[in-house]
Amino acid sequence: EQALRTCDIAALGNLRLKLDALCASIQTSTAKAKLHAENTVAQAAEVQARLRDATQDYGSSASSLRNQFLLLTYALWAEALRLAWLQKEHVQTVELSGLIRWAAADAGITLPEVSTALLYDERKQSL
Numbered sequence: 001e002q003a004l005r006t007c008d009i010a011a012l013g014n015l016r017l018k019l020d021a022l023c024a025s026i027q028t029s030t031a032k033a034k035l036h037a038e039n040t041v042a043q044a045a046e047v048q049a050r051l052r053d054a055t056q057d058y059g060s061s062a063s064s065l066r067n068q069f070l071l072l073t074y075a076l077w078a079e080a081l082r083l084a085w086l087q088k089e090h091v092q093t094v095e096l097s098g099l100i101r102w103a104a105a106d107a108g109i110t111l112p113e114v115s116t117a118l119l120y121d122e123r124k125q126s127l
Contacts, residue, residue: 012104019097026090030083037079044072 047069054062104110 009110012100016097016100019093019100023090023093023097026086026093030086030090033079033083033086037076037083040072040076040079044069044076047072 047065051062051065051069054065
């Protein structure tokens with residue numbers, strides 16, 4: 001708000017750059033979380049198939065498989081929760097970026113274009 005009130009184009013451009021970099025970082029984190037969730041689902045399916053084969057086994061190996069399946073189910077739940085938070089953060093950054101663009105345009109301020117090279121460099125550094 002202060003940057004808009006003072007019509008500080010450099011501060012608005014810097015804020016927009018930070019928001020775009022944050023969006024890129026969130027997208028990278030989302031891709032990693034989805035990959036982790038896919039791997040967890042594959043492991044859980046494998047453990048579930050082994051549990052189905054050992055339906056009459058009540059020994060320690062079946063108990064270990066049940067514990068492993070429970071752990072994988074919890075890990076998948078945690079990844080789903082993480083993905084939901086990442087989606088919420090992404091929506092908030094997109095909304096804030098849109099509000100800044102709208103308010104700047106309403107105030108007659110033309111924001112500089114964000115260089116995709118800068119975003120790529122920041123995203124590469126965060127990995």
